[in-house]
Amino acid sequence: MITIVIVSCYLIALLWAVVKNINYWEIYKHGYRPDEWYMYFTNTINSLIMVGCWSGVYFGIKNFQMLQKEKQNALKASTMAHQAHIKMLRYQLNPHFLFNTLNAISTLILLKENDTAEAMVSRLSNFLRYSLDNDPIKRVPLGQEIKALRLYLEIEKVRFDDRLEVLWDIDEGCESALVPSMILQPIIENSIKHAISKMENGGRISITARTFGNDLLMDVADNGPGADIKDGTLSRENGVGLANIKERLQSLYHRNFAFSIEHNQPSGVRVRIRIPYEVKDV
Template sequence: MNWKEFLEDRTRLFWFVHSAGWFGFALVHYLGSLLHDLRDIFVVIIFLNAYAGWLFTVPLRYIYRRVWNFSPIKIALVVIISSYVTGVLWQIVKNINYWEIYKHGYKPDFLLMYTQSSLWSFYIVLSWSCLYFGTKYYQMLQVEKQNVLKANTVAHQAQLKMLRYQLNPHFLFNTLNAISTLILVKENKTANSMVTKLSEFLRYSLDKDPMKKVPLESEIQALELYLAIEKVRFEDRLTVTFNIDEACQKALVPSMILQPLAENAIKYAVAVQEQGGEIAITVSQFANDLLIEVADNGPGAEIVNGNLHRESGVGLVNTKERLQALYNKKYSLVVSHNKPSGVKVNIRMPFELT
């Protein structure tokens, strides 16, 4: 049993705090009795009184649980009345203990004397009641806080899943459209090759949990599957070069983070040029960051404040939102002009190993 489980068990926590509180009460009174040079028998009275207080305050727990949902005024009245009655009963027992044991059977002249000093006992019980309600409210706040955190986590996971699954229909539409075109022009062999590669890519994509990060080497494999599909379309017009540091192969990255960037480069750099184009993927480590660059040699684009004006799909927007959801402010995505021509996308994220 660890402390977290212990504190979350309300019943066990109540009995522990309840017993520890009354033991502390007895200990304080015992230390105080040493200053008055009282007989040793007084120690027995102290612990009998503490035990009586322990017993009398137990029913208060069940009373307060029944009135928990009452209005604040009604709760206050119940607390005051219950604390006063309990304090009086406890004080009667304390007086009996003192007179019967310490005073050797002393009998007061009036029965009301058994209730003398009840006000002090009332304060003690009232303090117990306030501590009980304070602890209960604190536990409620902690539960509510955990519920809010769980709700935020669920919403966060739903957002990530939505962003991740946006990629499949987007990519699928483009690929199926290309296959349809190949069939219309009777390039059946090429179309069949694309269907085969598409099935492999989708199998890989759907097998990956969108909530989990994957090693970079797995992400590169997925990208190579995607590029193999595009190679069927563009043949020699598409050239891809990889420059991956060996130390980065095991680094964790969001699944399918490279594919939309490569798709953008193909759409705006390769497809628009008769001679095709080249895409260069570079990954390196700098201090505690992982640096990813996807660059092309296309005609370029208008870039303002690190954003593409031509962007109208889900590629870069999706990537930014996923990075924001996963890393908060611990990332950057910058779009800039490539030299001598084209566009490059640079991503910085925390370097994490599997």
């Protein structure tokens, strides 16, 4: 390939040298023509250097454009893969919640508690609409997320009645903070499954949010029987809920976040999340 390029450049340089010499003789020597044929090819080296320089510039620009295009394609592919990965993590909700809710609605209908069943269907519809309509790539205000969590907890309260107590402690100003959609729901679902449902007299879930400097701090804690925690991971966790949260945070915030699972006092499990405090531009 290099040989072909060099030969092509040399032939072009020869042709260019001939044209330059003829033009020079025609204009400045009034139609002079040399007696020897090789005189037509004088200054070929200078022409070859010029052709080589222009060829180098041309191929350099084309190579740069090709590399930039490949870089853009690779970046686009990486972005699409990144977004697809986040969406996959976001939509891996525990189907047990839906099954349990539908079973509870069926039970309410059998018990002729139609008003409660209708309210539960409405809440379930609104909750599922929220969970599916919000793009997992984008962030939503915490206040909007809390409204969806209230819908979810109202559905669960129909199942657990007085056995489920929920405490909210959301500092003023936090509701406008942007958070990944459905980031707290798997934590609360995990608490209900492994804490509230295991306690005969029910239990309590505390949800707090506050700002600290340039960060937003969110906690979800229960007073259940607790769990074995090894290296910040629940040994009982065999699903995708909590693992997905950490992966989503990693994808969205890279290293600028914290996610920890620890023992609650006096009993239970506490999950802490720290992310940058950001608000939507007006």
